[in-house]
Amino acid sequence: MTSTQDRQETGTISVQVMRYRPDRSTPPILQEYDVPLRKEWTVLDALNHVKNEIDPTLSFRWSCRMGICGSCGMNVQGEPRLTCGAFLSDYAPGPIRVEPLANFPVIRDLVIDMADFMAKLPRVKPWIIRDDAPDDAEADGEIDGEYLQTPEELEAYKQFSMCINCMLCYAACPVYGLDPDFVGPAAIALAERYDLDSRDRGARERLDVLIEHEGVWGCTFVGECTRVCPKHVDPAGAIQRYKLKAANQSLRAWLLPRGGAR
Amino acid sequence: MTALPTYHRRMPTFWWLRKRTYFVFVMRELSSIFIAWFVLFLLLFVKAVGRGETAYHDFLDWAASPVVVALNVVAAVFLVVHTITWFNLTPQAMDLRVGRRPVPAAAVIAAQYAGLLVVSAVVWWLVRS
Numbered sequence: 001m002t003s004t005q006d007r008q009e010t011g012t013i014s015v016q017v018m019r020y021r022p023d024r025s026t027p028p029i030l031q032e033y034d035v036p037l038r039k040e041w042t043v044l045d046a047l048n049h050v051k052n053e054i055d056p057t058l059s060f061r062w063s064c065r066m067g068i069c070g071s072c073g074m075n076v077q078g079e080p081r082l083t084c085g086a087f088l089s090d091y092a093p094g095p096i097r098v099e100p101l102a103n104f105p106v107i108r109d110l111v112i113d114m115a116d117f118m119a120k121l122p123r124v125k126p127w128i129i130r131d132d133a134p135d136d137a138e139a140d141g142e143i144d145g146e147y148l149q150t151p152e153e154l155e156a157y158k159q160f161s162m163c164i165n166c167m168l169c170y171a172a173c174p175v176y177g178l179d180p181d182f183v184g185p186a187a188i189a190l191a192e193r194y195d196l197d198s199r200d201r202g203a204r205e206r207l208d209v210l211i212e213h214e215g216v217w218g219c220t221f222v223g224e225c226t227r228v229c230p231k232h233v234d235p236a237g238a239i240q241r242y243k244l245k246a247a248n249q250s251l252r253a254w255l256l257p258r259g260g261a262r
Numbered sequence: 263m264t265a266l267p268t269y270h271r272r273m274p275t276f277w278w279l280r281k282r283t284y285f286v287f288v289m290r291e292l293s294s295i296f297i298a299w300f301v302l303f304l305l306l307f308v309k310a311v312g313r314g315e316t317a318y319h320d321f322l323d324w325a326a327s328p329v330v331v332a333l334n335v336v337a338a339v340f341l342v343v344h345t346i347t348w349f350n351l352t353p354q355a356m357d358l359r360v361g362r363r364p365v366p367a368a369a370v371i372a373a374q375y376a377g378l379l380v381v382s383a384v385v386w387w388l389v390r391s
Binding site: 020022027028078102103105106107113152174177178220221222223224226227234236237240241243244 | 266267268269270271273277278280281283284287291351354355356357362
């Protein structure tokens with residue numbers, strides 16, 4: 001247990017939380033709570049303090065508290081952040097404005113509806129696509145072996161595999177905000193992750209989805225997705241590289257109609 | 263799945279004034295209009311040259327009028343914005359490798375400025391001679 005002396009408490013800080021109660025059918029309002037300003041406390045700790053000590057009706061999502069589950073994304077001071085990694089002291093003296101992730105419909109308080117993202121994710125087929133058996137699979141056609149890979153081949157896609165589906169990039173993306181049909185940063189970065197995987201053979205199938213207007217060409221390279229990504233995935237980079245690849249393929253198909261498409 | 267009653271927030275018209283990075287992005291997009299203007303200006307210039315000395319002098323007089331000068335000054339500022347912002351973004355869009363090693367971003371950006379310098383020198387040399 002932490003003793004009172006260990007806690008570096010330096011007064012309080014005001015947290016303004018956006019609250020939406022579907023049962024009251026009124027637009028969201030900002031509700032202000034004063035929480036202890038502790039050096040080691042994050043915005044998520046503050047919200048948990050509010051929920052446990054001040055107002056149990058406050059709703060928000062969280063799980064791991066260590067920046068890996070991707071559940072606690074919210075707009076803090078207008079900026080999409082994982083609240084478990086946003087320290088109160090960085091916003092002192094406050095107040096800190098906490099809102100649900102931008103560009104998503106709000107279900108209640110800080111809880112957003114992620115159904116749209118969940119529907120988009122499988123469209124880019126983020127899994128290894130093969131029609132042959134793994135290298136060491138049994139001859140009876142059983143597919144439960146391994147596909148071998150060198151460290152260099154792993155390195156080629158590793159950065160894009162760090163995505164935790166926290167949706168901060170969607171909240172940061174004005175293209176998605178203005179046109180909700182846009183496939184979006186994380187999904188395209190994940191498509192790139194599998195395209196770059198030496199074990200995968202599905203690039204052609206993913207291209208069919210991403211080459212559409214709502215795919216990579218919807219992106220105008222604002223670059224904000226990359227700036228807010230807590231895992232340094234660089235979705236903006238992935239999308240531009242995909243555009244280059246797609247343009248290359250179209251050009252090749254046009255110049256070499258029979259042998260160009262691979 | 264049951265449809266949940268949700269609250270939809272609309273993006274404000276001036277969303278791009280709310281964050282510096284958004285503002286820079288919109289200015290970068292806007293700069294392409296001024297690039298198009300410079301292309302048109304150059305084409306009009308070439309056309310005037312082709313039509314003879316009177317047309318050429320008429321073009322120069324028009325180009326020296328305060329309105330056109332003011333427009334060209336603004337366009338020149340946007341040209342600089344366009345160049346800097348796009349050059350800075352290039353390494354992110356291009357995955358260049360020498361052997362297995364990725365080329366550092368600074369080298370990609372420097373190469374573009376070097377290219378710009380070479381092209382500018384050639385144009386300057388053409389105009390002078």
